[in-house]
Amino acid sequence: MKTIAVDAMGGDNAPKAIVEGVDQALADFSDIAIQLYGDEAKIKSYLTATERVMIIHTDEKINSDDEPAKAVRRKKKASMVLGAQAVREKKADAVISAGNTGALLAAGLFVVGRIKGVDRPGLLSTMPTVDGRGYDMLDLGANAENSAHHLHQFAILGSFYAQNVRKINNPRVGLLNNGTEATKGDPVHKEAYELLAADTSLNFIGNVEARDLMEGVADVVVTDGFTGNAVLKTMEGTGLSILSALKSSIQSGGARAKMGALLLKPTLYNLKGIMDYSDAGGAVLFGLKAPVVKCHGSSDATAVYSTIKQVRTMLETKVVDQSVAAFTKVEKED
Template structure:
């Protein structure tokens, strides 16, 4: 049985969206147990599942405007911290939260702990592509600044995840840059390119431009945390704007527009689904001793369900256990 700790109080739509997503996951997967951390009375308002779920009550929670490191130290009974503590103590196998990203990163690093040999865990998410296959991208903001050695390690981590969780035999790794030529980029990108090109364990396909990300140009995209986070939010904002503008145009377009939308309904749904990142799950802080996964702050029940599904797959494939073995120096065995 896979035991997953869930911060029921984190995110814009908590606890309703979190608990409704948990209800769906418990109905779909018979091999998981959920531990819900948060206000018991509020959680019970939405919890319909009665088996394989428990509530660990706490009145304390970390707010979106709390300073991450201070919040982890001072709010020892916060729902997010208790979930991370359960993982550390072994009573849970993974933790999920839609709350304060910085605080979850801090809880992951200081409570759960990083794998020995991983310099800086990276925040990684599976992003959508036009053909529906998606790509893994890191770092998405766990670290504002990175060295070439960090980016090289992100390529290894991302490739490992793509192989073991997404089932890709030989994932293509691309370096996000301002041009495809190997001479492009600032000193960080040039040094990283040399490291990736020299690593025969990676299927490095070279530099990748941001405009090609959704065209299945690579299976793993490597970026520094500042750039990766900016690209992530640009993609999210663009997708939301396109869908919102299209919907608004149809509503304002009169009868012809509505009839046209009716005829194109299947195609429009397909477009919506291809740009929907919620079905890919959450962002994994990869490189820690256990799965620590961040749901989007505005996650609905569907996104929470898919994040639990993602964590279930991570536990089923034992990707973290395999990663520990991969990074353990052979001479220490």
């Protein structure tokens, strides 16, 4: 039985969306148990599952405007912190939250702890492509700055995730840069290119450009946290803007436009599905001793369900255990 700690109070739609996602997951997966951390009365008003679920009551939570590190240190009984502590104490196998991203990163680092040999964990998420396969990208904002050595470690972590969780054999690893030539980029990216090219355990395909990401140019894309976060938000904003502009054009285009939209309805729904993040799961703070996963702040029940499904797969494939073994081996060799 896999036990997953869930922060029921984090996110814009908590606890309703969180608990409804948990209800769906418990109904579909008989091999998981859920620990819900938060206000018991509010949680019970949405909880329909009666088996394999436990509520750990707390009135304290970390707010979206709290300073992350201070909040984790001072709010010891916050729902997010209690979930991370359960993982550290082996009472749970993973923790999920849709709350304050910075606080979850801090809880992951300070409470759960990083894998020995990993300098800086990276925030990894599966991003959309036009063919629906997607690609794994990190770092998406856990670190503002990264060295070439960090980027090399991200490539190793990303490959582990793509192989074990997404079942991609020999995943293609690309380094996000401002050109595809090996000589492109600043000194950090040039050094990272050399490290990645020299690592025979990786299927490194070279530099990739941002404009090619949605075409599926690589299975794993490595970048620094500042750039990755900017790319993530640009893609989210662009996707929402395209759908909004399309809807507005149809509504203002008269009867002909509306009739055309009716005929194209299945295709438009397919486009929405490609741009929608809710089925992909959450962003994994990869490089820690256990899965720590961040749901989008505006997650609905479907997104929460998908994140639980994602964590279940991570635990089933023991991707974190394999990462620990790999980095321990590298450290011994060094």
